[in-house]
Amino acid sequence: MNKFYSTLAAIAVLTSGNILAQDATALTNSLDATSAFDCSYDVKDADNTILLNGSSATQIFTACTDGKLLEVSLDIKGLNDRGTYTVEVRSMNGEILNLASFKKEQVLDGKVVLPMETHVKSGARYILNVTAETGYDLSLRSKQGPMGTLTIDGTPYRGQLAGQFGFKTVNATTLANDEGRVAYGGDDSITPLNKSANGLCNTEVYNHTGRIVSTGESIVQTFTACSNGFLSQTSVQIQHIDADFVGRLFIKDPHNTVLLSQEVTARNVRDGVLVVPMNIKVREGFTYKIGVKSIYETRLAVQANNKPADALGTCTFNGTELETNLCFSALVRENQNDDDPSTFIESTLKVIAFPNPFENELGIRIDGIEEGKVIVQLIDFTGNVLRADLINIDPDNKVITFNTDDIDEVGFYSLRVVHGDKVTHTTVIKH
Known part of the structure; x- marks a missing residue:
């Protein structure tokens, strides 16, 4: 693609010899009539390889125009002959906006090109999620760089996926809702610190505005303990669960230590709610994490709430922070002996x-x-x-x-x- 450089970029080339076309990451505007894109986001000069097998790479990218993400291309180093690999575009609420898949025969000259036709807004951030099933290797090329936009199975990675995002400008009045949100439906959104006379307090995000789908990626929500005592029950609202679903629910403390890790199945879900009893000591004001993760590549969709006023913590998808909260509850049995956790009996x-x-x-x-x-x-x-x-x-x-x-x-x-x-x-x- 021919590149158009701004006046500032041209001055930089003339005065310093810094040719921007050689930058590893470049946002470009294509003004010639033959180009398919009005602007694109490119990551070039790959110097690392990321191996996926039963895992996911999650990359944040930013739209450079109001319109559509027409195409995504990824630089591929290698892949299994029989594997089918999934690529999702998601909003920052975790909603799937578009879905594509590819096989080895679609990779030409080390690149796979995927049409997307996804509505986007200029300056808004989105998520690209690439998944390889267990037993099928996928080697993606990447460019080393700052941390903050790429995670591999929930772990921050230093750099970005190599490839290109191509965008086309479309009149804003013709755009559909790119967030995939549903109506709010009522004002019974949360019960953040619902303390009762029977020694229980509950932290809860209730009313849902969307969903987050996972086929192996972890979904983790932080919350603050509402009292000194014992976390006796957590629940997660479920929108969909495969009949053969097998997964894991876990609780982590402020030091990221696993306090509980329990296998769960579809049989644990009643009336759209996954409920797990437990007995974990917590301290008022301390931040804990509740997480769910499907295993064996079974599918799970959890309810989520993207209203900022309802947020009670942060929610991550495969380690990438979303602009939504998981619909959950955390029930704490208050300590009746003393407010000081050190005196718990x-x-x-x-x-x-x-x-x-x-x-x-x-x-x-x-x-x-x-x-x-x-x-x-x-x-x-x-x-x-x-x-x-x-x-x-x-x-x-x-x-x-x-x-x-x-x-x-x-x-x-x-x-x-x-x-x-x-x-x-x-x-x-x-x-």
Whole structure:
């Protein structure tokens, strides 16, 4: 594509010899009549490779005109002969605006070109999400650069995907709603700090304005604990769930430590709500995370609310921050003994195993004590100790993990946890 440089760019070339056409990233205006685009966003001179396999690359880009994103091209280093790869354009609310897929035969000279016809607004940000199914490699070229616009499976990546976004200007009066939003429908939007007389408080985003679809990408929402006490239940509003859905719900603390990771299926959803009971100590004013992620590439769509006045935290899709909130609730049972979390009294030793059923790895979380040494044993039902370890419990260290790769027999096992004269048995199942 022939490039048109602004007067400022031309002066820069004449005075400094800095030829902008060689920049790795360039926003260009094409004024000749033969060009398909009125402007484009290009990332050139790739110097890195990103390998996807059962994972996603999520790139933020900005529209350079009011009109349409006509075309997306990606620089490809390699891909599997039998794989089918998915490319989504999403709004910053997580809504899918357009969807395309490609195979190896569509890649010519290391590039795949995908028509999109997606309505966009000048200066607005959008998301490109590229996914490779498990077992099928896809190597994307990228250009090293600042962090902030690209994540790989939720992890920030330094740089951008190499390729081109081509735009065409369209009269604004002909544009459809590019956000894909539905009507707000009522003003019963949130119950941010709903405290009751029975010692419970609830943090909730309720009324939905859209949805976020995932086939393996994580959707994570932050929230602030409304009281000192115990997080006893979390729920997520579900718009769609595959009948064979298998996924995971997790809770993380302010240090990003996993407090709970539990397998969930379609059977856990009742009347459009996924409800997971738990017993996790939380502190008022501290920020926690609730996340959901589908596994085995099953499809999940969660309800979301994009009204800024209703926001109770931030929501991310595959590590990319959205301009919407997950519709969720976090129910905290308030501590009745003292407002100081250091004085919490937990009457019994509590053991949470995750996932349960387990396969190659079994995590064990110990609650009910603030500190001390605990012996954890995994035992079969003939009394054989298969795994054993000693953990020094403190507020930041309450989880132990056993590798169970070599445990082949499917069935029931027992976790025995010993702390002083207290012994707790918990039944777990090998998947």
